[in-house]
Amino acid sequence: MTAAKTASDWIEQNPDVTSVQAGTYDLNGQLRGKRMPISSLEKVLDGSLRMPLSLAVVDVWGHDVEENALVFESGDGDGLCLPTERGVTLSSLGEEPAAFVQLMFANEDGTPFPADPRQALAGIVKEYADRGLTAVVATELEFYVTDPGSDFATSQMSDRVSETYATVSLDELDHFEPFLNEVYRQCEEQGVPADAAISENGTGQFEINLNHVADPLRAADDALMFKRIVRAVARKHERSATFMAKPFGDRSGSGLHVHFSVLDAEGNNIFANGTEEGSDALLHAVAGLLDAMPDSMAIFAPHMNSYRRFAPMSHAPSAVAWGYENRTVAVRIPGGPDEARRIEHRVSGADANPYLVLATILGAALRGMDRAKMPPAPTVGDGYDPDLPQLPKVWDSAVDAFAESPLIAEIFDPLLITSFVLAKRQEMAKFAAVVSDFEMRTYVDAV
Numbered sequence: 074m075t076a077a078k079t080a081s082d083w084i085e086q087n088p089d090v091t092s093v094q095a096g097t098y099d100l101n102g103q104l105r106g107k108r109m110p111i112s113s114l115e116k117v118l119d120g121s122l123r124m125p126l127s128l129a130v131v132d133v134w135g136h137d138v139e140e141n142a143l144v145f146e147s148g149d150g151d152g153l154c155l156p157t158e159r160g161v162t163l164s165s166l167g168e169e170p171a172a173f174v175q176l177m178f179a180n181e182d183g184t185p186f187p188a189d190p191r192q193a194l195a196g197i198v199k200e201y202a203d204r205g206l207t208a209v210v211a212t213e214l215e216f217y218v219t220d221p222g223s224d225f226a227t228s229q230m231s232d233r234v235s236e237t238y239a240t241v242s243l244d245e246l247d248h249f250e251p252f253l254n255e256v257y258r259q260c261e262e263q264g265v266p267a268d269a270a271i272s273e274n275g276t277g278q279f280e281i282n283l284n285h286v287a288d289p290l291r292a293a294d295d296a297l298m299f300k301r302i303v304r305a306v307a308r309k310h311e312r313s314a315t316f317m318a319k320p321f322g323d324r325s326g327s328g329l330h331v332h333f334s335v336l337d338a339e340g341n342n343i344f345a346n347g348t349e350e351g352s353d354a355l356l357h358a359v360a361g362l363l364d365a366m367p368d369s370m371a372i373f374a375p376h377m378n379s380y381r382r383f384a385p386m387s388h389a390p391s392a393v394a395w396g397y398e399n400r401t402v403a404v405r406i407p408g409g410p411d412e413a414r415r416i417e418h419r420v421s422g423a424d425a426n427p428y429l430v431l432a433t434i435l436g437a438a439l440r441g442m443d444r445a446k447m448p449p450a451p452t453v454g455d456g457y458d459p460d461l462p463q464l465p466k467v468w469d470s471a472v473d474a475f476a477e478s479p480l481i482a483e484i485f486d487p488l489l490i491t492s493f494v495l496a497k498r499q500e501m502a503k504f505a506a507v508v509s510d511f512e513m514r515t516y517v518d519a520v
Contacts (some may be wrong), residue, residue: 080115083161083172093117093172094164097124097154098297100190100493101133101375102426106176110144118156126152129178129189130492133376134503137494143188152186153179159294162263165306167467173263175294190428191290192302197436197484198289205338208435209415210292211285215327215423216247216303217320218277219313249279252310256281259302265295278325285332289431297425318374318422319381326382326389327423330405331434335442336414347415349397351406353445358416359395360448361441362404362434366393366420368478369433370464370471371497373421377468377504382422385457390419392461394452401456403464420464429493438482472497 084090095117096106105128109117116122125145154176164173177195178186185192201208231445253270260267266284283299286292300316307314319326334344335354346352374380382389388400395404405417416438421430451463465471475481476494485493 079160080118083218084111084114084183087163087172090163090170090172092169093161093174095122095154095156095174096174097127097176097178098127098190098428099131100188100426100429100489100496101131102190102297102300102428103133103135103494104297105131105135106299111172114161114172114174117154117176118161120153120155122154122176122351123151124154124178125149126178126186126188129186130496132496132503134498134500136499138492138499140495140499141492143492153181153183155179157191157294158290159264165262166259166302175298188489188492190426190432191293193485193489194293194428194432194435196486197432200433200439201335204439206343206439207287208289209285209287209334209336209337210289210431210435211283211332212292212296212427213280213282213328213330213332214296214299214316214331215278215280215325216300216314216316217324217327218252218279218307218516219315219320249277252306252312253279254308256303257310259306260299263298263302265299265302267299275284275476276324278327287336289435290334293431316378316395316423317426318376319377320378322381325512326384326387328389328419329421329423329425329427329430330384331418331421331430332415333418334413335439342412342414342510346410347411348387349408351414354442355406355414355416356447357442357445358438358444359404359406359441361437361439361444362418362437363393363395363448365433365437365444365478365480365484366403367462367465368474368481369437370420370431371468371475371493372433373425374468374471375429375497376422376424377427377500378421379424380466382466383464383466389422390464391457391466392452392463394456394461395448396452396456399452399454399456401454402452403456406451415497430490433481433484437480440480440483468497469501 091111093111093114094108096104101106127149157175161172161174164171177191180186193295268282268284270281280366283295303314337343342357343352383391390403394402396402398408403420418434
């Protein structure tokens, strides 16, 4: 079926839709794109839409990264915007329904643009396919629902005042039932496989699991669509939703946990071998994850606020460690049936870009399997032991390690590495130039 026929059929089936939104996700996981009349749908679906390639590599405020050669040095040229496999969907997130098309960047000759985060993950998926392997991925995303009119540092998280923790509280879920019902309805409309919802440690904090899919690109697409849905539904309910890693200093942080297994060409889980310990392939994958973890921290914790989440005894890992059924370590091997043997990676904050997170995790695991390296002994008990190898705790150190890492250079294209590092360093410079109100109040009369 041609793109033109697809577009005309979709418009005929949705006669009340008057606009199309088309966009691509940048390095920080923010959607950049255009709103156009519905008559432009054919142009969007046939790949005729063009936008500046530099949109993929802007900083967190959407500013050009001045030192990036993609901007001024190259003339800030356009690239092709190709629709993803999801095609066109109906979105009712705004005041009126709209068509939505997710895009990815390509070079003028149609080859993948290597600084596009989705294309980076696509490259890792191809590496698995070249070996006859398929990664099966599920994500768990935590977030807060807040009062948009209050100070984020001190606000209560719902319209009732509570200082209690709401860990796995059904009453907390009931309190937010209208909001959660709308989130699930929107997820169904967008094809996002939302599963169980639980209330987390902080009042107004939730985790919703997305079911596993045998397509890492789809899993990352779903995670970013889910974040967009949650924010939009919160606005409809006169709330705000945030996926900041640590929006409240005295409350739990929000993570992005990734579960994955690997299937061979016959559909067998190569991590399973009839034992609770798992196969050699699982152990090799764990070793690859641990080897790459310190240099990957800038991906898992990409923002200044990200590092506030890694407080001691916070269920956010602090060490390069793994274990069986141990939620205090960075890499956990859950229990359960042998056919479901999998790895849970627990380092990323909810503020991280799912494309880059999955590319890093799957890329590191694959290299561990290729090299058949064995991990150290699993950690039993306290994963916060300071004698264990520690993860980077400072933003600039993590970015430096990412920039200089030979392992990261095996996973990502040099253009993406350079673009990411330049964007983060520009963000650091802006944060360093800001004097906070708390800093002023502390020192203005005291020194």
